[in-house]
Amino acid sequence: MPETIVKIENLVKRYKELIALDHFSLEIKEGEIFGLLGPNGSGKTTTINCLLSLLSFDKGEIEIFGEKMSPTNYNVKKQIGMIMQNVAVIDELTVYENIDYFCGLYINDKAERKKCVDEAVEFVGLGDFVKYRPKKLSGGLLRRLNIACGIAHKPRLIILDEPTVAVDPQSRNKILEGIQELNRRGATVIYTSHYMEEVEQICTRIAIMDKGRTIALGTKEELKKRIKNTETITVEVMQLSEEKLSEVRALAHVSETEYSEGRLVVKYSGGKHNLIRLMEYLKNNDIVIGRVFTELPTLNDVFLEVTGKTLRDSV
Amino acid sequence: MFLRLLKYDILTNMRNAQSMFWVLAFPIILSTFFNIAFSGLYEGDLLFESIPAAVVYQKDNEALRTALEAVSSGEDALFEIKELSSERANELLKDGKVKGIINVGDEITLSVKSKGVEESIIKGFLDRYLVSEKIITDCIKTDPSRAQDVIASISAEVSSINEKPMSAKNLDPYVQYFYNAIAMACLYGAFIGFSAAENNQGSISEVGARKCISPASQFVSVSASLAGSFIINSVCALLAVIYIKYLLKINFGVPVYALIGISVLASLLGTSLGFMIGSLGKIKRQVLFSVMLAVIMLMCFLSGLMVGNMYGLVQYYAPWFNKINPAALINDSFYTINVYGVCGRLIRNLGTMITESALFIVCGILLIRRRRYASL
Numbered sequence: 001m002p003e004t005i006v007k008i009e010n011l012v013k014r015y016k017e018l019i020a021l022d023h024f025s026l027e028i029k030e031g032e033i034f035g036l037l038g039p040n041g042s043g044k045t046t047t048i049n050c051l052l053s054l055l056s057f058d059k060g061e062i063e064i065f066g067e068k069m070s071p072t073n074y075n076v077k078k079q080i081g082m083i084m085q086n087v088a089v090i091d092e093l094t095v096y097e098n099i100d101y102f103c104g105l106y107i108n109d110k111a112e113r114k115k116c117v118d119e120a121v122e123f124v125g126l127g128d129f130v131k132y133r134p135k136k137l138s139g140g141l142l143r144r145l146n147i148a149c150g151i152a153h154k155p156r157l158i159i160l161d162e163p164t165v166a167v168d169p170q171s172r173n174k175i176l177e178g179i180q181e182l183n184r185r186g187a188t189v190i191y192t193s194h195y196m197e198e199v200e201q202i203c204t205r206i207a208i209m210d211k212g213r214t215i216a217l218g219t220k221e222e223l224k225k226r227i228k229n230t231e232t233i234t235v236e237v238m239q240l241s242e243e244k245l246s247e248v249r250a251l252a253h254v255s256e257t258e259y260s261e262g263r264l265v266v267k268y269s270g271g272k273h274n275l276i277r278l279m280e281y282l283k284n285n286d287i288v289i290g291r292v293f294t295e296l297p298t299l300n301d302v303f304l305e306v307t308g309k310t311l312r313d314s315v
Numbered sequence: 316m317f318l319r320l321l322k323y324d325i326l327t328n329m330r331n332a333q334s335m336f337w338v339l340a341f342p343i344i345l346s347t348f349f350n351i352a353f354s355g356l357y358e359g360d361l362l363f364e365s366i367p368a369a370v371v372y373q374k375d376n377e378a379l380r381t382a383l384e385a386v387s388s389g390e391d392a393l394f395e396i397k398e399l400s401s402e403r404a405n406e407l408l409k410d411g412k413v414k415g416i417i418n419v420g421d422e423i424t425l426s427v428k429s430k431g432v433e434e435s436i437i438k439g440f441l442d443r444y445l446v447s448e449k450i451i452t453d454c455i456k457t458d459p460s461r462a463q464d465v466i467a468s469i470s471a472e473v474s475s476i477n478e479k480p481m482s483a484k485n486l487d488p489y490v491q492y493f494y495n496a497i498a499m500a501c502l503y504g505a506f507i508g509f510s511a512a513e514n515n516q517g518s519i520s521e522v523g524a525r526k527c528i529s530p531a532s533q534f535v536s537v538s539a540s541l542a543g544s545f546i547i548n549s550v551c552a553l554l555a556v557i558y559i560k561y562l563l564k565i566n567f568g569v570p571v572y573a574l575i576g577i578s579v580l581a582s583l584l585g586t587s588l589g590f591m592i593g594s595l596g597k598i599k600r601q602v603l604f605s606v607m608l609a610v611i612m613l614m615c616f617l618s619g620l621m622v623g624n625m626y627g628l629v630q631y632y633a634p635w636f637n638k639i640n641p642a643a644l645i646n647d648s649f650y651t652i653n654v655y656g657v658c659g660r661l662i663r664n665l666g667t668m669i670t671e672s673a674l675f676i677v678c679g680i681l682l683i684r685r686r687r688y689a690s691l
Contacts, residue, residue: 052528053528054517054524054527054528071527074530075530077528077529077530078530080528082525082528084521084524084525086521087521088520088521088522088524088525089522090323090327090514090522092326092327092328092329092330092331093323093326093327093330097323097326101320101323102525102529104316104319104320104323105316105525105526105529105530105531105536106529106530106531108316149525150525
């Protein structure tokens with residue numbers, strides 16, 4: 001049984017009238033890539049800042065590595081690496097100097113630090129840019145530098161707060177691969193994002209937050225099981241009578257149908273081989289079809305199911 | 316850890332173009348302009364031109380005539396004296412061709428058309444003459460046997476004033492502008508001190524947040540930032556001093572050790588002022604920056620950077636302000652050591668500078684020592 005390394009109990013944080021965290025609780029086990037998913041303003045960053053003792057909170061308890069977290073718990077702080085939402089580097093120092101500077105806040109020994117900095121440079125692929133100042137780097141490279149500064153000291157727990165905001169798809173993939181690699185090397189990762197695709201791609205367990213509360217928690221499979229709609233098939237159909245539409249609605253496992261502007265949308269609740277069955281029906285009834293799309297449920301659907309609104313609408 | 320942080324803080328400040336402009340380039344540019352402006356005045360000999368004055372003798376006064384001849388002769392003549400009739404003297408005074416008329420009758424009086432430096436010099440000369448004459452006359456009346464000693468004593472006093480070695484001093488009023496330029500250079504170190512505070516607050520900057528969540532002691536981190544800022548500010552101030560003294564060849568009238576000492580102390584004052592302002596918290600950066608710039612400019616203005624006699628005006632209307640205004644303290648420290656040497660006034664100035672620096676640093680540390688923020 002993996003050890004619990006982060007334990008948050010009944011955390012309450014108020015900004016005057018606004019309740020940012022409303023009795024928020026969470027447990028994260030060693031070795032996980034734990035995703036905190038939620039729209040902007042749902043309390044993800046506040047949770048992280050409380051976790052790091054940057055923010056005071058009104059109520060609740062936070063334990064990391066079995067110790068109560070406090071601003072002066074240096075033993076715990078030593079084992080945490082943080083990659084912030086905004087790039088936190090010093091513009092006047094070079095790439096190498098920046099990593100060395102921030103790594104130096106954790107590691108005093110010069111030789112050990114040099115080794116760590118070199119490894120971090122290699123890990124994020126900034127070897128050709130070590131003498132560059134941050135302003136000379138592209139957005140993607142800058143994000144990689146930001147990551148290197150947070151992980152050079154080889155932390156046991158890495159917290160990434162929306163590290164891919166405003167990053168091009170290529171750099172985003174590199175960053176996500178890097179996070180998985182860090183996890184393979186033994187680090188536990190907390191990953192916050194409002195991009196559900198990223199969270200789905202890399203996280204082993206996910207908490208969906210809204211209004212400072214956890215509204216769903218589990219693996220992505222567990223979360224998807226919570227929703228009625230398991231599959232959506234969209235078919236381009238030139239013409240479809242009300243009678244035929246009713247027959248489609250009567251097919252096995254169909255929960256909902258909709259036909260408008262030449263598009264037939266069929267939603268299913270469970271069942272296997274739904275696409276084959278639908279295609280057979282359309283063929284047998286001489287219905288001419290165009291393109292066909294199938295969609296599996298996403299975390300957005302989970303969010304929609306639980307809150308009645310989409311993640312995208314909320315962002 | 317302290318030394319490594321210090322090294323990087325020094326590097327960071329050195330490479331910060333904005334800070335370097337304010338603490339190094341701007342004072343150099345300003346002092347160069349001062350030099351161009353004031354060297355024109357010197358070359359025109361405006362400062363040392365003899366003052367034209369008229370003397371109207373209604374009654375003969377051999378002693379005064381001799382004294383006036385003495386100060387009107389030679390290359391460095393103080394006056395250009397014309398003996399005239401009362402009517403002619405008044406005409407010339409009206410036309411501005413003489414600055415004053417010395418009327419010699421039963422009493423010696425002075426007529427001037429306006430009040431200015433040259434009129435004040437004529438008045439000062441006459442006052443001194445009258446005082447000396449009265450001392451000698453009274454002495455002759457009361458104890459004629461001591462008259463010779465009194466005359467010798469007055470002569471010796473005059474002689475000692477005239478012959479006092481001036482090699483290390485500069486009584487030129489325009490040197491004040493260069494004192495102020497140095498004061499401004501040191502106080503602009505506030506920009507560096509400001510960054511030191513900013514980079515150690517998790518609620519203000521991302522870099523500050525990174526430091527706050529690290530296991531590094533905040534005291535060590537803040538100390539290194541402050542020390543790095545102070546060192547860079549001092550070095551820049553000294554470079555500005557070297558530029559003014561050795562390249563512009565301005566005689567500060569202040570020994571080198573005192574120049575260095577006062578500049579370093581002034582740099583500490585500037586750095587700590589910026590550190591305290593930077594610690595004020597979540598006020599918008601641009602607002603704080605603008606306030607700091609305005610405060611420094613105002614302090615320099617009131618100490619005479621833009622208008623030479625401003626220090627005197629403040630001294631007249633609000634002398635307490637000159638005793639706490641950092642720019643005035645720096646300026647007056649240079650002036651005091653130039654004119655009076657090491658004295659109580661200088662020590663009081665330096666003491667106030669040290670006290671203010673300590674106060675600013677303590678306030679700054681108290682403001683940023685919170686380790687958890689209510690909001691970010």
